[in-house]
Amino acid sequence: xxxxxxxxxxxxxxxxxxxxxxxxxxxxxxxxxxxxxxxxxxxxxxxxxxxxxxxxxxxxxxxxxxxxxxxxxxxxxxxxxxxxxxxxxxxxxxxxxxxxxxxxxxxxxxxxxxxxxxxxxxxxxxxxxxxxxxxxxxxxxxxxxxxxxxxxxxxxxxxxxxxxxxxxxxxxxxxxxxxxxxxxxxxxxxxxxxxxxxxxxxxxxxxxxxxxxxxxxxxxxxxxxxxxxxxxxxxxxxxxxxxxxxxxxxxxxxxxxxxxxxxxxxxxxxxxxxxxxx
Amino acid sequence: xxxxxxxxxxxxxxxxxxxxxxxxxxxxxxxxxxxxxxxxxxxxxxxxxxxxxxxxxxxxxxxxxxxxxxxxxxxxxxxxxxxxxxxxxxxxxxxxxxxxxxxxxxxxxxxxxxxxxxxxxxxxxxxxxxxxxxxxxxxxxxxxxxxxxxxxxxxxxxxxxxxxxxxxxxxxxxxxxxxxxxxxxxxxxxxxxxxxxxxxxxxxxxxxxxxxxxxxxxxxxxxxxxxxxxxxxxxxxxxxxxxxxxxxxxxxxxxxxxxxxxxxxxxxxxxxxxxxxxxxxxxxxxxxxxxxxxx
Numbered sequence: 162x163x164x165x166x167x168x169x170x171x172x173x174x175x176x177x178x179x180x181x182x183x184x185x186x187x188x189x190x191x192x193x194x195x196x197x198x199x200x201x202x203x204x205x206x207x208x209x210x211x212x213x214x215x216x217x218x219x220x221x222x223x224x225x226x227x228x229x230x231x232x233x234x235x236x237x238x239x240x241x242x243x244x245x246x247x248x249x250x251x252x253x254x255x256x257x258x259x260x261x262x263x264x265x266x267x268x269x270x271x272x273x274x275x276x277x278x279x280x281x282x283x284x285x286x287x288x289x290x291x292x293x294x295x296x297x298x299x300x301x302x303x304x305x306x307x308x309x310x311x312x313x314x315x316x317x318x319x320x321x322x323x324x325x326x327x328x329x330x331x332x333x334x335x336x337x338x339x340x341x342x343x344x345x346x347x348x349x350x351x352x353x354x355x356x357x358x359x360x361x362x363x364x365x366x367x368x369x370x371x372x373x374x375x376x377x378x379x380x381x382x383x384x385x386x387x388x389x390x391x392x393x394x395x396x397x398x399x400x401x402x403x404x405x406x407x408x409x410x411x412x413x414x415x416x417x418x419x420x421x422x423x424x425x426x427x428x429x430x431x432x433x434x435x436x437x438x439x
Numbered sequence: 440x441x442x443x444x445x446x447x448x449x450x451x452x453x454x455x456x457x458x459x460x461x462x463x464x465x466x467x468x469x470x471x472x473x474x475x476x477x478x479x480x481x482x483x484x485x486x487x488x489x490x491x492x493x494x495x496x497x498x499x500x501x502x503x504x505x506x507x508x509x510x511x512x513x514x515x516x517x518x519x520x521x522x523x524x525x526x527x528x529x530x531x532x533x534x535x536x537x538x539x540x541x542x543x544x545x546x547x548x549x550x551x552x553x554x555x556x557x558x559x560x561x562x563x564x565x566x567x568x569x570x571x572x573x574x575x576x577x578x579x580x581x582x583x584x585x586x587x588x589x590x591x592x593x594x595x596x597x598x599x600x601x602x603x604x605x606x607x608x609x610x611x612x613x614x615x616x617x618x619x620x621x622x623x624x625x626x627x628x629x630x631x632x633x634x635x636x637x638x639x640x641x642x643x644x645x646x647x648x649x650x651x652x653x654x655x656x657x658x659x660x661x662x663x664x665x666x667x668x669x670x671x672x673x674x675x676x677x678x679x680x681x682x683x684x685x686x687x688x689x690x691x692x693x694x695x696x697x698x699x700x701x702x703x704x705x706x707x708x709x710x711x712x713x714x715x716x717x718x719x720x721x722x723x724x725x726x727x728x729x730x731x732x733x734x
Contacts, residue, residue: 264590286598293602300601301594306671307604329605 165249166387167212167235167355172244174230177201179242187410189430194225194410204230205411208244214354217381217388219402219419221395221434227411228391229279232357234259235389236276237266248273250354271301275348275386279360281340284347285332291318291343292328298350317346321376338369342376349380358390362397374400395434399423407431453500454532459483463501463656467647470658475620476588477571482654492525493651495548495567499529502563502647503546509537510544515552515694515710522550541713542725551614553635555693555714556725558644560661566629568650571657573617573627593625597668604673616675619666620659633667634677634694637730640665677730685709688718692729 175183179201187194187203194203205227212218220228233239235246237258246258250273258269278284285294295314296304304310311328318325321342323335332340341361348356358377362370378401381388390401398405398419405422407415407430415428426432451457459481466480485493503509511526513519517539525548526537538544541556548565558564574584577595587593596617603611610616614630618639628639629648639646639659646659659665667675684691686706693714695707709715717725 263586267590267592286595289598289602290605292605293598296601297594297598300597305597307601307673310601311605 163249163254164213165211165254166214166216167249168245168247168254169211169235170209170245170247172208172231172234172246173206173242174204174227174234174239175201175206175242176204179203188412189409189414192410194227203411205234205408208413210406210413210416212355212387212389214387215385216404217390217402219398219405220389220391220408221393221398221405222408223434224393226408228393228408229359230411231408232276232359232389232391236274236357237270238276248355267301271298272351273353273355275351275353275356277341277344277348277356277358277361279363281332281337281344284344285340287331287333289331290329291323291332291335291346294332294343295347295350298347302351313350314346317350318343320380321346322372336369338365338373341365341373345373345377345380349384349386352384354387356386356388358388358392360392361390362392362394370397377401395423407434450532452505452533453503454485454528455483455497455500460501463497466656467498467501467658470647470656471645471660473624474660474663475624475626475657477655477657479654480656482651485651486528487524489652490569492521492548492550492567494649494653494656495550495565495651496525496529496649497651498565498647498649498656499546499548500532502565503529503533503535505533505535507535507546508544509535510539510541510547510713511537511549512547512552512554512712513550515554515696515714516712518712539713539716541711551630551632552694552711553631553638555709555711555727556717557728558642560643562644564644564646566631566646566648568627568629568648568655569652570615571627571648571650571653571655573615573625588624591623593619596625600668600670604670610669610673610675617668619668621663621665625668626657626659626665628665632678632694633675636665636667636675637677638728642728680707683707685715685718688715690718690724692727 177200180199183196183199183201184206186196208231222228234241241259247254248258292314295317296310299310314328315325318328323339323342332343362373392398402419405419406413409430415431423435426435462481466478470478485496509529511522513522530537541554546563550567572584574587574596577599578584600610614632615627616633616636618626618628620626628636641662643661645661648657669675680695685708687708694710696710698706698708700706
């Protein structure tokens with residue numbers, strides 16, 4: 162079966178200097194992600210999953226469970242210690258993206274991937290205007306026509322409900338929710354088939370949260386983008402995702418359909434997560 | 440009684456010792472081999488402070504030969520203090536002849552201008568560069584800018600041009616307009632006016648750039664493509680004086696300075712002093728490369 166879009170195998174990220182037993186000495190069973198012998202921190206280990214076209218995958222877990230590290234590894238923000246990441250669009254899924262050159266990685270990032278960070282400051286350059294930020298992504302993919310860039314930026318900002326007359330102002334002067342929507346516009350500027358959303362609604366007030374979530378759902382329905390949604394908020398996961406991975410201490414402890422996980426959690430940690438959901 | 444023995448009675452030809460000259464020449468060769476790439480070099484001590492033309496001096500002194508005819512200009516002028524001091528210094532250290540005639544000089548050191556008169560394959564133009572890193576305004580970390588050059592990741596420079604267009608309606612950069620050399624490296628042409636930028640491309644002469652304070656050398660070899668950054672629909676433009684002519688020579692088509700005379704009257708004057716002198720003699724106008732028609 163070759164119908165997957167993204168395939169991740171044994172993705173591992175360890176900070177510090179691990180030895181042969183580090184992986185065994187950490188994880189949910191050891192109830193820690195710090196190796197008792199070497200002090201190495203296992204941010205995530207042996208992460209394997211497939212993502213299918215148009216699918217929305219949720220990643221839940223408490224803070225420090227390796228959720229953000231996972232998407233940052235996939236977006237090449239950090240370098241993985243070990244593992245394989247395959248993308249169907251790259252050499253028909255036979256090239257491990259993690260071993261590509263920096264230039265190739267940047268090309269993939271600009272053409273095939275999009276990322277929305279928890280903090281808009283990480284995803285936007287606040288010295289540039291909102292339009293400039295979107296233009297940056299377009300330029301990176303080879304667009305060299307100012308008129309067309311502005312047209313596209315206007316369209317994206319309208320789509321994400323940012324007042325278009327503020328296109329030439331810096332997002333510094335925007336509200337948090339608006340900054341987040343500019344960031345989403347930037348992330349989807351090149352119509353990427355794959356989008357990473359890292360805690361997009363944390364730090365926004367509830368009504369704005371609902372708006373941003375609505376918008377993401379709308380975009381997903383309209384454009385059919387595959388997404389990996391990282392959140393500690395099960396409400397967000399329930400609203401957006403089809404399938405969910407539960408992380409604890411850097412390992413996958415449970416995986417399945419989102420409804421199934423929320424209705425009938427198997428792993429004790431998932432049960433705790435679900436029962437603490439009000 | 441201690442005798443005061445003077446071990447050294449004179450300086451080496453060209454002030455810099457021969458082994459350091461050799462090092463600088465080697466770096467120059469590398470710079471010419473990789474057009475637009477910034478080559479780190481030793482930047483030895485000079486009797487003037489770094490940032491006052493030392494980079495240009497290093498290049499000039501390591502290249503100059505006894506038969507060379509030297510010209511030094513500072514923003515187009517042979518008479519400015521900086522140009523005079525550097526010219527006198529090189530002359531004292533080498534005994535070479537000096538000139539103000541652009542056409543006659545074999546080696547020209549310049550600050551912030553390219554002479555109006557066309558340069559030939561027998562001439563070398565040495566620029567004094569204050570900031571060699573063209574990406575510095577958009578990225579302050581040196582290790583990041585080096586990586587950006589290595590990966591040809593110039594999006595941020597393009598965005599800053601986009602921003603200047605959105606804010607001011609044109610690609611506003613008075614001096615040091617970013618250029619792409621040989622289709623690969625982004626390069627700061629040193630703070631020359633936009634008027635001079637097209638002159639870098641496919642020239643007959645060799646352009647060498649020395650940044651003493653930042654310890655970098657780079658080059659544009661003859662007949663090399665140098666393109667100012669521009670969008671498909673927003674083009675690079677040289678300065679336009681709207682048909683104004685020089686008040687002294689009555690002629691246009693040259694980079695003009697705006698000056699006020701003693702009576703407070705505004706005047707426009709050809710910036711290149713040697714070129715202006717030649718225009719005022721009434722002889723035929725010296726040959727120039729002009730690029731206005733391309734707009």
